[in-house]
Amino acid sequence: MSIRSVQPGMSFEYIMWIFTRISGLAMILLAGIGVTAAFMMGARTQMDLPALMRWTFFPNPNHVVNSNIPDVAVGWATAFWQIMQMLIIFFAVTHAFNGLRIVLEDFIGQSYLKPMLRGLILLLWMFSLITAVYVILAS
């Protein structure tokens, strides 16, 4: 392992450092909103724990209609939940790929592979986001 060279001042690494903390807190908050809404929609008596976990972490229509609550898809297929879903997935995917970047860069260090790694992670990040938005809107 070698020393990472982070410059003071505004830089990609600094922005991603802040984003990682903010997105982590935001995801906890959004999961809290998901759990609250699930309970309001009947999770206390009509849902088992795995279904509640699916609703909390990613309430897309596929997860929601697989629980045994009648008429639940109607409440969940609204623009509000789709937009909330896209927020969760944006924060989660960016947070995750940034974390992957940090761990891999710690092992690669200063070498010609670093820009190639960043390019590869950028492509995977864009692919994941586009696929997730497709799943949210089209299921």
Added chain:
Amino acid sequence: MALNRKVGFFQGLKYQGGGTMFAWMLHRITGLCILTFVGLHVISSFFMQQTGSEVATRINTIYENWVFQIFVAFFVIFHALNGFRIAILDLWPKYLIYQREALWLQWCIFVPVYGLLVFILVQRSLAGG
């Protein structure tokens, strides 16, 4: 080189590393595991829905199994709680003097929450899944 970083794992934990180094390592491991398992699940769900692929269905069946869920719950809850502690201490550095208390508080919250979740998962599976 002024600093020799070639320290063994147990050496690091015993001297100066302690609970915070253990938490840092676990945070990295759980983060990578979440990325792997959730990413695999997302990709398999996509292919299951689009093509009805058998490999994808098998991956998802493993993912939804209650034993696997016990591990996934550990990864997610630990990463979230540890990350919460790190984020708070990074955004308000003047509370870094309470690092040790924060670590204790984190484990004291984690153990009952995760224990309750494991209990519910095991009980439901024994009662018939």
